[in-house]
Amino acid sequence: MPRIVLEHVSKRFDKFVAVDDLNIVIEDRDFITLLGPSGCGKTTTLRMIAGLETPTEGRITIGDTVVFDAEKGINLSPAKRDIGFLFQNYALWPHMTVYQNIAFGLENLKWKREDIKSRVYEMLRLLKIEEFVHRYPAELSGGQQQRVAIARTLAPAPKVLFMDEPLSNLDAKLRSEMRTELKRLHSDSDSTFVYVTHDQLEAMTLATKICLMNKGVLQQYDPPLTVYSKPNNIFVADFVGNPTMNFINAKLSEVDGKHVLSLFGLYATFTANMNKPLNRENVIVGVRPEHIAITDSGKINATAYSALPAGMETTVKVKIKDALVSSVVFGAIDYKTDQAIKCDIISDQICIFDANTKELISQGSISINSL
Numbered sequence: 251m252p253r254i255v256l257e258h259v260s261k262r263f264d265k266f267v268a269v270d271d272l273n274i275v276i277e278d279r280d281f282i283t284l285l286g287p288s289g290c291g292k293t294t295t296l297r298m299i300a301g302l303e304t305p306t307e308g309r310i311t312i313g314d315t316v317v318f319d320a321e322k323g324i325n326l327s328p329a330k331r332d333i334g335f336l337f338q339n340y341a342l343w344p345h346m347t348v349y350q351n352i353a354f355g356l357e358n359l360k361w362k363r364e365d366i367k368s369r370v371y372e373m374l375r376l377l378k379i380e381e382f383v384h385r386y387p388a389e390l391s392g393g394q395q396q397r398v399a400i401a402r403t404l405a406p407a408p409k410v411l412f413m414d415e416p417l418s419n420l421d422a423k424l425r426s427e428m429r430t431e432l433k434r435l436h437s438d439s440d441s442t443f444v445y446v447t448h449d450q451l452e453a454m455t456l457a458t459k460i461c462l463m464n465k466g467v468l469q470q471y472d473p474p475l476t477v478y479s480k481p482n483n484i485f486v487a488d489f490v491g492n493p494t495m496n497f498i499n500a501k502l503s504e505v506d507g508k509h510v511l512s513l514f515g516l517y518a519t520f521t522a523n524m525n526k527p528l529n530r531e532n533v534i535v536g537v538r539p540e541h542i543a544i545t546d547s548g549k550i551n552a553t554a555y556s557a558l559p560a561g562m563e564t565t566v567k568v569k570i571k572d573a574l575v576s577s578v579v580f581g582a583i584d585y586k587t588d589q590a591i592k593c594d595i596i597s598d599q600i601c602i603f604d605a606n607t608k609e610l611i612s613q614g615s616i617s618i619n620s621l
C-alpha cells in the first residue's frame with residue numbers, strides 16, 4: 251500500500267532554495283494538505299513527489315518503490331508512479347462529452363469496454379453528475395465541470411491523488427460543497443490524497459495532517475487540531491485561525507518558585523503543562539480569541555473598541571491599556587463603542603513563545619493576580 255516517504259528532499263533553482271531539506275512521511279490513506287503562503291514551495295513539493303520536477307537532493311519512496319534517489323540516480327517518470335493529478339486549471343476536452351472525458355484515461359490504459367462503462371457510471375454516481383453524461387463541457391457550470399474533472403482523475407483509481415488548489419475557481423458556496431464531497435470521496439476511496447492550498451480553513455477542515463511550510467522550510471507537520479492548539483512557533487500560530495491569535499509582549503520571572511508574567515501592566519501566575527525550562531525574560535504570550543472571555547467576573551478592566559456581530563458569534567476588539575486584542579464570543583452581542591467591560595483569559599492552552607526565536611517554549615494556564 252502506498253506510503254510516501256520524503257527524506258532530505260531539497261529543490262534549488264540556481265541559488266534560490268525553493269524547498270529545504272524536507273522530511274515527511276505520508277501514511278497510506280492519509281489526506282495531507284500542503285499549506286503555506288504564496289511561494290513557500292507547495293507546488294514544487296507536490297511536483298517533486300509526482301515526478302514532474304526533479305529534486306536537487308534527497309530520496310522519495312512511494313509504497314515499496316524508490317521513485318527518486320539523487321545519490322543512486324533513480325528517477326521514475328510520472329507515468330510509472332501510479333498517481334493521479336488534479337490541477338488548478340482542470341481543462342476538460344471540449345470536443346468530448348462528459349462520458350468520453352472520464353473514459354479517455356481508461357481507454358489509454360487499455361481497459362475493456364464493459365469495464366470502462368461500469369467504472370464511468372460508478373464515478374458519475376459518486377460525483378452526482380449522472381444526468382450530464384451526454385453533455386459537452388461548455389454545457390456545464392463551473393462546479394459541474396470541476397466534478398467531471400475529479401471523476402476523470404479518480405476513474406483509474408490512482409493509489410495517490412494529487413490536487414493543487416482544485417477549488418480555487420469556484421464561488422464560496424460551491425467550494426464549501428466540494429470540500430464536503432472531497433472529504434466523503436476520500437473516505438469512500440482507498441486513495442491517499444495530497445492537497446495543496448493556501449487557505450487555512452480548507453486545510454483545517456479537510457486534512458488528516460497539515461504540512462505547513464514557510465519559505466521552503468517545514469514549520470509543522472501534525473493533525474489540524476494540534477497545529478491549531480499547539481503551534482510550534484509564532485508563524486504557525488499566526489497562519490492558522492481566524493481571527494488570528496493575539497500576541498502579547500510580556501516579561502517572565504520567577505517569584506517564590508512560581509512563574510509570574512507581567513502583561514498589560516498586570517501580574518499573572520502562569521502554570522505550565524509542559525516540562526520545558528522557562529528561563530527567559532522576554533516572552534510573547536499567545537492567546538486564541540475564543541479564550542478571551544468577556545465576563546462581569548473578569549479581572550482585567552477593558553473597554554469595547556468595536557464589536558462585529560456575525561449572527562452565530564461576535565468578534566469584539568477589546569482595548570486593554572494600550573493594547574488591542576480580539577475576543578470571539580458566542581451569539582450576537584452588540585457592545586457600545588468604548589463601553590467598559592471586564593475580561594479574563596480562560597484556557598490551559600495559552601502559548602508562551604520566546605520573544606527572540608519565536609519558538610513555542612511552554613503552554614499552560616494564566617491566572618490574573620488580584621491586586
Ligand SMILES: Nc1ncnc2c1ncn2[C@@H]1O[C@H](COP(=O)(O)OP(=O)(O)OP(=O)(O)O)[C@@H](O)[C@H]1O
Pocket residue numbers: 263266268286287288289290291292293294295448
Ligand atoms: N522553474 C522555476 N525557476 C525558478 N524559480 C522557481 C521555479 N519554480 C518555482 N520557483 C520558485 O520557487 C518558489 C516556490 O514555488 P512554488 O510554486 O512551489 O510556490 P507555492 O507555494 O506553490 O506558491 P503559490 O501559493 O503562489 O502557488 C517560489 O519562490 C518560486 O518563485
Ligand SMILES: [Mg+2]
Pocket residue numbers: 292293294446
Ligand atoms: Mg502553487
